[in-house]
Amino acid sequence: MILIIYAHPYPQHSHANKRMLDQASTLDSVEIRSLYQRYPDFNIDIAAEQAALSRADLIVWQHPMQWYSMPPLLKLWIDKVLSHGWAYGHEGTALRGKELLWAVTTGGSNHHFDIGAYPGFDVLAQPLQATALYCGLQWLEPFVMHDTFVSADETLEAGAQRFKQRLVDWQERQDG
Template sequence: MNPTPRILVLYAHPAHHHSHVNRRMFDALRGLPNVTTRDLYECYPDFHVDVALEQSLLAESDLVVLQHPLQWYSMPALMKEYLDVVLEHGWAYGHEGHALRGKDLLLAVTTGGPQASYTSQGYHRRPFSDFLPPYEQTAFLCGMRWHPPVVFHGARLADEAAISRHVQVYVDKLSRYPRWTEEPEQPVPADIAAGEYIHDPEEP
């Protein structure tokens, strides 16, 4: 790890200016020391990702944050394209692909629906953790350390106070890196993903 830990935030929102929560989260990170922010839809509106540039930014980082809204139980198309072309065999994984080994990976994601919809009895029929294996496996394949995600449920109905609280928690978490990587994980309720569920508008 670098003497001063470096954080790279990869942000993908196809409608950034209409975002209620992600935009606030991302904008709050601009100017933070040791944090590099990349708005992928702003950088690559044509989806032509500069692989060499992005690999150099990843190689210089200690913590990589994937921030995006959940779309069809997955990531936005440009985030998927980024991972497809940047995490090359022989660079990010494979026999000689060690560029990301030992780095930390954190998912910061928002959902439109409430937390209660991500249960076995809810609208989506599964706990949120069931949608995380592709992210966890990506970290594993690249030799990265996967950490419990930061999740904001119910973004469509969130009020100003809840959004502000979540933004501050997000900023504080990145500001405390890498201290929290060594803290024990907190137990979570059954049928709920291991992560930090900061807000759910259906709860008091």
């Protein structure tokens, strides 16, 4: 089962993420949990989220890039749901062997991330990758869609199709 943890604080303004979810929802064995819809008060049901993660084989963290990071509710979700003794620690083995895909959209192009002492987009993935590995998850190559603020509808739809194909390819590897 594919579990998409979707965190977009303004989903009504989404150009790319909505298309990505629309494509993913056409697949069998996909569950989408929209955090801002479920928890507008930021009061996360930890047991429900852990139960959903337990059912998943592939976990997708999907969100728009905000200030070179994730939206605040996703950060809180990670802090609360991936708890010691459940997701990590001596007896925290609930996520071991599952896979994680980071699916992120950005408003700017890839060159917008060529700043600082360690330029490039990949450096932004390191905290999420470290979190995944610490919890025993297998980190997959991220899915990134750049230029979402300025892309034509056809380009956004093509990106959403590429996202769906990544999920289909994963499902086929599991079945094969």
